[in-house]
Amino acid sequence: MNIVAHVEIPVTDLDRAIRFYRAVFDVPFAEIVAIHDSRMAYFPFDENSNGASAALAEGPAYVPTRDGAIVYFSVADVDDVIAKALAGGSKLLFPKTAVNDALFVAEISDSEGNRIAIQSA
Numbered sequence: 001m002n003i004v005a006h007v008e009i010p011v012t013d014l015d016r017a018i019r020f021y022r023a024v025f026d027v028p029f030a031e032i033v034a035i036h037d038s039r040m041a042y043f044p045f046d047e048n049s050n051g052a053s054a055a056l057a058e059g060p061a062y063v064p065t066r067d068g069a070i071v072y073f074s075v076a077d078v079d080d081v082i083a084k085a086l087a088g089g090s091k092l093l094f095p096k097t098a099v100n101d102a103l104f105v106a107e108i109s110d111s112e113g114n115r116i117a118i119q120s121a
Contacts, residue, residue: 029041
């Protein structure tokens with residue numbers, strides 16, 4: 001069992017954040033879900049597979065930050081994702097760095113100002 005079950009990435013403009021994550025990660029989002037006084041857009045996930053689900057979350061309790069937990073996204077090509085992110089107005093916060101011969105990581109800001117990380121899959 002994985003102890004982390006779900007992650008919510010805080011956003012101030014859900015539509016803008018959806019456009020950013022779609023363009024940078026080529027992620028399809030399902031319809032926007034209203035929960036209490038918040039709106040969420042879920043990343044694709046399979047409830048029968050290992051790993052956490054995740055959503056972009058907009059509402060009074062959600063405040064984007066570079067200072068909190070960092071969500072890591074697995075990608076095939078770190079350089080490609082960095083290029084797409086920078087083209088979309090993102091900032092490179094930590095350059096592509098080798099962890100070992102097969103694993104690379106980098107950190108960027110998303111459209112909302114959150115610090116997110118990308119790592120080669």
